[in-house]
Amino acid sequence: MAHPRRGVRVALIAASAVVVAVLAAAWMLRPAEQPAASPSSTATPRQTLTPTPSVTPSPTRTPAGYAANTAEYEGATLPAITVFAVNPALEVDDDPYGAFTGTVVTPREESAPVFADPEGEPVGALLREYVHGGNTVPVIERQTHWVRVLLPGRKAVPSKGDPSQVTGWLRVADVEFGTIDPVVEVSISKRTIDIVRSGDRDRIADDFGWGTDQTPTPVGRTFIMKAAVVPQYSYTRGHPIVYLGVQSPTLDGFGGASVAVTAFHYHDARSGNISNGCLRVDVDAITALAKLPLGTPVIIRD
Template identity: 55%
Template structure:
């Protein structure tokens, strides 16, 4: 009996050991399995990757294309060029091709002794505009403005009427040769309405509501011109009032009163109504006094 009891206890102990061993193996398997599952989840959910934002290359901006005619820095001998002056006839100067076009509200005057004048900015100069001269006409209105050039109205003629077109002439000046000054004024003349206004961007001022102008054979020139100069001359009919001379001359007269010019002007006259003059515009005292206050270079538009 004692031997059988000892055998039973050994069998129970062995069985208990087997159970303990199996339990330990199972526990290890569970731990390892959880570890693998966690590892699998970690592998399937990748960590967020921080990537650098690519730096954009700057967009190249095109170099602005210069507008207008190219710059001209050449030097010219004034002595070789014909002077721009009221008595001069220069066939190389173009006649204004836009007689009612806008002006730029700017006047130009040569900076030093004078400036070369070009009919074509890409060609050679055809004349010379002094900074100052006896009959003035050196402060001129700009009708087109570019970076290197300005197109202006000028005094003088391309031709006398009997030989060609005596209309208002123009030319090009280099901006490096001139000083530019704002001029807000312009004069508007209507022959049919017989009105004269001094106009600015702010409004108009009526100067005259009747005046005399050119007869049929000696008409007042139409289109745009400018105030060449203002002077008081010893003429009986002006009675001591100033004359406001314009840049444009008669379309029918080669000369007038023994002179080789036929300049148009605003001036005082006792007889001052209707188409009766040789081309000048005759005004009363108040009107001529007001126009005489305007600066040289002021544009003047004369319309039918």
């Protein structure tokens, strides 16, 4: 359990080159499909645009939503919520095709406590800086004192529970806000990928590769966690890889790694259900996707 203390702090330890290489390997869905994020890669800048209206709180709550929590927590005592996290206390998204609010948040200090229930104690901490991204997250519900967000990591690995996109609550006082307009919409059945901005739809793909029946692409809403160029993986032909906050619905990990992250990336073979879950696209599509701000909402439909 977290212990109250002034400020929210997480001790971040700079990894050695060897450790970075080990973590980088954990990104792969397979050697020819999901490469490691590059620690030296430049993050995509956050975009500031006119926000869409906030989601109306549930009728079962007061107009302001949950009451404020002004307690202080020591972030170092809380498990970090990162792509590698498996945290049974987190909840999976109960409205996977629901709307976004047009808002993203980033921890104001070194970390922000994450709550599964705003009336309970924190179950983890979202880091402000992390080599594999996932620090800027989209808001799916906004209240006076709280925001509900999509998060990196999983509630469980597929062999032991539900690995779907996870959510959590952050205190408004602990985060910095940004507005975001684009939403990426993927239709597997139609084989289309669109970037939608203020109602205007830009079709960037009318064919792509997706997961097999045994290793399907996860569906529902998620977000862009990180974009990186990884030159050592030649199948990308030097183009960026755009990592998402959701992981495989069937793979606990891959190739000895503990994660099975879904991503958009270039591949010469990019039509039909041929991948381990990643979305394989052409040069123009991956170039457009890599330009989007971190935290950009993504909705994948069957």
